[in-house]
Amino acid sequence: MENDIRLVCRDLRAIAADPIALQRICKRIAKEIATGRLAGDRVRIAVLSTFLVDMLIDVLRAALLARGVVADIVKGAYGAIAVDLLSEKSITRDCDLVIVLPTHRDLAFVPQPGCSQAEDNAAVEQEVAVWTDLWARIKAPIVQLSFDPPPWRALSEGDGFRPGGHLRHVRCVNQKLGELAPAQVALVDAEALARTVGQAWHDARTYFLCKQPFAPSAVWEVADSIAAASAGLLGKARKVLVLDLDNTLWGGVIGDVGLTGIVLGSETHEGEAFVAVQRYAKSLAARGIILAVCSKNRDEIAREPFRAHSGMVLREGDIACFVANFEDKVANLRRIAQALNVGLDALVFVDDNPVERAWVKQELPEVLVVNLPDDPALYCQAIESARAFPTHRVTAEDLGRNASYRSRAIVAEVSSEATDMGAFLRGLEPVARVERVNSGSLERIVQLVAKTNQFKLNPRTFSAEEVLQRAQSTGNVIAVRLKDRLQDYGIVTVAITEFQGEEVTILNWVMSCRVFSRRLEHATLELIRANARAAGAARIRATFVPSSKNAVAREVLTELGFTPAGDADWVVPTVPEVPLESHFMHIESGEEL
Amino acid sequence: MSEPVTREQIQAKLTDIFRSIFDDDNLVLSDSTNADDIEEWDSLNQIKIILACEQVFKVKLNARKVNTLNNIGEMIEYLQDALRTAGSA
Numbered sequence: 001m002e003n004d005i006r007l008v009c010r011d012l013r014a015i016a017a018d019p020i021a022l023q024r025i026c027k028r029i030a031k032e033i034a035t036g037r038l039a040g041d042r043v044r045i046a047v048l049s050t051f052l053v054d055m056l057i058d059v060l061r062a063a064l065l066a067r068g069v070v071a072d073i074v075k076g077a078y079g080a081i082a083v084d085l086l087s088e089k090s091i092t093r094d095c096d097l098v099i100v101l102p103t104h105r106d107l108a109f110v111p112q113p114g115c116s117q118a119e120d121n122a123a124v125e126q127e128v129a130v131w132t133d134l135w136a137r138i139k140a141p142i143v144q145l146s147f148d149p150p151p152w153r154a155l156s157e158g159d160g161f162r163p164g165g166h167l168r169h170v171r172c173v174n175q176k177l178g179e180l181a182p183a184q185v186a187l188v189d190a191e192a193l194a195r196t197v198g199q200a201w202h203d204a205r206t207y208f209l210c211k212q213p214f215a216p217s218a219v220w221e222v223a224d225s226i227a228a229a230s231a232g233l234l235g236k237a238r239k240v241l242v243l244d245l246d247n248t249l250w251g252g253v254i255g256d257v258g259l260t261g262i263v264l265g266s267e268t269h270e271g272e273a274f275v276a277v278q279r280y281a282k283s284l285a286a287r288g289i290i291l292a293v294c295s296k297n298r299d300e301i302a303r304e305p306f307r308a309h310s311g312m313v314l315r316e317g318d319i320a321c322f323v324a325n326f327e328d329k330v331a332n333l334r335r336i337a338q339a340l341n342v343g344l345d346a347l348v349f350v351d352d353n354p355v356e357r358a359w360v361k362q363e364l365p366e367v368l369v370v371n372l373p374d375d376p377a378l379y380c381q382a383i384e385s386a387r388a389f390p391t392h393r394v395t396a397e398d399l400g401r402n403a404s405y406r407s408r409a410i411v412a413e414v415s416s417e418a419t420d421m422g423a424f425l426r427g428l429e430p431v432a433r434v435e436r437v438n439s440g441s442l443e444r445i446v447q448l449v450a451k452t453n454q455f456k457l458n459p460r461t462f463s464a465e466e467v468l469q470r471a472q473s474t475g476n477v478i479a480v481r482l483k484d485r486l487q488d489y490g491i492v493t494v495a496i497t498e499f500q501g502e503e504v505t506i507l508n509w510v511m512s513c514r515v516f517s518r519r520l521e522h523a524t525l526e527l528i529r530a531n532a533r534a535a536g537a538a539r540i541r542a543t544f545v546p547s548s549k550n551a552v553a554r555e556v557l558t559e560l561g562f563t564p565a566g567d568a569d570w571v572v573p574t575v576p577e578v579p580l581e582s583h584f585m586h587i588e589s590g591e592e593l
Numbered sequence: 594m595s596e597p598v599t600r601e602q603i604q605a606k607l608t609d610i611f612r613s614i615f616d617d618d619n620l621v622l623s624d625s626t627n628a629d630d631i632e633e634w635d636s637l638n639q640i641k642i643i644l645a646c647e648q649v650f651k652v653k654l655n656a657r658k659v660n661t662l663n664n665i666g667e668m669i670e671y672l673q674d675a676l677r678t679a680g681s682a
């Protein structure tokens with residue numbers, strides 16, 4: 001039953017156009033969640049809105065479940081976003097995530113036609129201040145729908161551009177909110193959503209009937225886009241786009257038709273469509289999505305176009321993990337996940353062959369399989385509409401990620417051959433650089449703690465303010481950047497500690513999966529020990545709370561010599577009883593800015 | 594010119610709608626069924642019923658009029674009227 005429910009909610013898009021069937025299935029899913037039997041990360045979510053969200057919430061729950069989030073949803077009083085947030089008893093207080101859904105009707109300072117530029121700008125400032133003030137009151141991460149374009153344009157074509165235009169006000173406010181949104185606020189672009197939904201976005205009859213502004217047929221798109229943004233904030237965005245080659249990245253089977261026979265390039269309409277798919281993949285790679293190839297081909301033949309075809313947009317260097325052989329794709333997808341050191345639930349699989357898709361769906365339910373249509377002209381749209389890669393801001397680490405994972409895959413290959421692990425690690429010439437907590441590193445530190453799933457001691461996260469405040473006591477926030485001969489991995493491990501009498505407590509400790517097996521944890525513990533010694537603490541205490549994903553953290557604690565000390569507590573003496581294996585790292589300190 | 598829709602056909606489709614909305618495959622409608630007979634038939638579900646009828650029968654309904662209907666029998670008559678008007682338009 002449980003697996004049925006999960007598979008059903010993956011394919012809800014197929015029945016999105018039939019609101020009656022959609023609601024029935026979503027109601028069943030809601031009942032199943034209410035039994036408490038579904039495994040997965042249970043998340044408490046508050047929905048605050050100024051319109052009727054009952055129909056939306058049923059579908060939202062299913063769309064979240066499709067992304068691995070088992071949601072318990074509470075809703076605020078209808079139309080009372082600010083009132084709820086200002087109340088001492090706000091329903092958002094115990095929530096892991098708050099979803100805020102206003103519409104253009106909630107704009108309080110819409111300027112009048114004929115007002116001056118200055119008056120118009122002032123109205124935007126006033127409007128924005130309302131929301132930034134409310135955000136500051138919520139501790140949990142926030143997903144907020146931006147303001148939607150109003151249905152009528154009093155200033156006609158000038159409404160979106162001229163001072164006093166309603167649409168211009170909406171656009172300026174959204175833009176400003178986007179600029180000012182702190183890291184824990186993800187805005188859903190209502191203008192883009194309204195475009196996707198089309199005519200059904202503004203449905204006056206439904207609104208007057210029950211205060212739901214869009215038609216029942218729009219509920220799926222709205223729910224799914226909010227679910228995707230929520231999944232992104234909860235660290236559930238997928239990370240890897242796995243691409244087939246023949247008839248996916250180019251037309252034809254290269255093993256049969258050869259390099260000159262494949263259809264690719266602006267000479268033919270089909271060739272153009274495949275170029276567009278490659279451009280789209282490249283644009284995703286440019287913002288941090290990892291690309292992998294999984295193809296049934298001989299390796300050297302599969303690589304030929306990447307090296308020698310003028311129509312190719314993707315180069316070998318864009319692919320972090322290239323797997324071309326005649327083995328089962330299920331085995332190959334497992335191999336790709338392993339080489340990149342990500343879970344199967346980080347993969348999105350794109351393949352034109354329906355048999356391969358069905359096989360992967362059946363064998364690897366964690367992998368998101370894109371339902372690719374027959375016409376390559378529609379491939380990009382199909383991948384995009386899966387909303388698999390939500391992000392609301394791009395960090396420097398995102399931009400360098402493909403290079404980073406590429407060398408991670410190289411390291412995986414190299415290390416499977418190297419028999420002397422020590423010699424191998426030393427050969428990489430690693431440098432661990434302790435970074436200062438400042439405006440340059442703060443966002444990455446907060447993001448790393450929030451988004452890490454595997455090496456993470458417990459669910460505790462820290463706001464930017466809290467990290468800054470804790471960093472004021474020397475050594476309490478340890479953020480380490482790893483560099484080696486191959487590249488700079490950025491800040492990849494963060495430990496937040498606190499001195500308490502005889503002990504140093506590690507409140508939480510995370511490490512990016514890209515740098516597992518590099519003994520960076522040895523170097524980090526060494527840093528914590530140095531601080532503990534300086535503070536005169538005899539022991540180091542850590543809180544480990546098991547989740548469905550962090551088994552590796554327990555293994556590492558054990559390896560490092562920590563022993564369980566009741567409840568979730570693990571301890572290790574400041575002076576090690578047995579020295580740890582050498583990490584071969586040169587330790588550096590970050591400079592003052 | 595399509596055949597006029599019979600009471601029985603409307604009742605069958607209406608039963609499907611009710612079974613979906615109340616997620617109950619054993620639900621049976623009779624002419625005298627009303628909101629007191631189905632526990633979950635609240636104002637939100639009333640709206641869902643109206644919206645679902647509009648989708649299934651491809652007609653626009655007058656919500657105020659629907660809210661004055663006393664039972665399923667009257668609902669069927671109202672839908673029959675609406676379909677006749679839509680057909681002749």
